[in-house]
Amino acid sequence: MNRYKVAIIGCGRVAEKHLKAYSKLKDRLELVSVSDLDMDHAKQLLAERGFTGVKIYSDYEEMLNTEKVDICAITVPSGLHYKIATFCLNKGIHILLEKPMTMSNTQSKELFELAQKVDKKIAMGHIYRYFPIVGILREDLKNGEFGKITHGTICVRWGHGQDYYDSAAWRGTWKSDGGALMNQSIHAIDLLLWLMDSKAVSVTAKLARRLRNIEAEDVGMAVMELESGALAMLEGTTATLPNDKEAMFSIFCENGSVSLGLKKGKPSLNIRNGKGRSLNFKYIRKQLSKGGFKSFSYALNPHTGIYMDLVNSIDNNTQPIADAYAGYSSVDNLLGIYKSAKEGHSVALPLDSEFCSEDMIGFFEKNENNG
């Protein structure tokens, strides 16, 4: 078993989840250095999490030119992902890249292709693929255990108050973040299409900005048509109560249905066969025999599962469960949603030309003026 040297670029909110993963995976990962523009904050975070002897840099290029690192976690604002990920890959470093992969479909495709060219892994921070039972359900849905899939839905009611958006200048901006769909819902869209095992061929969408004082959307809805003929419906919002967060996925099939998700931090599972009988315990048992109790603990911090998968994929030269293609295709689908809302009609997927989140600048202002 190899032990890999790891570094973090960006020591904000999500970096804490990465640090928790390193604490759990000490036999596989050694944190050697971190980089953040705010070095004092980085120092404080490391101390709070009990990490000692970790070097701190303000300049990530200097860090990676100095330290020998096998894996780099990129946990900076989304608008910086492309530049930093390109730098890491060109230095021959595997990356764990937070979602969304980039803010542009062509830049995401470039990263996917660059990773192949330099033969390095990109593991995406698409946490939902790492929840227990999800992988087993994907196999069973794919193998026809539930029959033909008719449609799937996701709702991500991930309430954030204005204080969350005011906590950093990049949040809720088209250039660096996007809104409730690009930030809070992209990994849910990724999971739904992965479970339904089909690609989106078109999308029709609407966006709204109802409660939060931000540039981008706080409510978004979309209907996607999939290659298989099934339909997928998405609802994503941050304009709900911050203390009542919910992310729920449902897939309906000829011979049963699957619903899973989180509500107020608690898991929810409802798997039924064609006669309406619950299969919940069958799937819990399947997960226990496949991954043991440990695999259920990944629900508490899915980043541990992402790192475990990444180190195994480096060891065995396989692709991570949430790989570079997942990063690219989810960004393309998400930008298709934005483009459809902007143009007021359905758009074909994958997009046939470059579209980036910045192309949405002025979207709400223009609509308000027209209204």
Ligand SMILES: NC(=O)c1ccc[n+]([C@@H]2O[C@H](COP(=O)([O-])OP(=O)(O)OC[C@H]3O[C@@H](n4cnc5c(N)ncnc54)[C@H](O)[C@@H]3O)[C@@H](O)[C@H]2O)c1
């Ligand atoms: N997978 C998940 O569950 C999940 C959850 C939250 C956030 N995210 C993603 O993680 C990323 C970061 O989100 P966050 O909430 O932690 O943001 P944050 O604002 O809390 O942290 C970002 C950090 O990056 C630092 N930074 C900015 N520019 C830098 C640079 N050039 N070099 C080094 N450090 C730099 C900032 O100082 C800050 O400490 C976003 O892309 C977000 O979408 C993913």
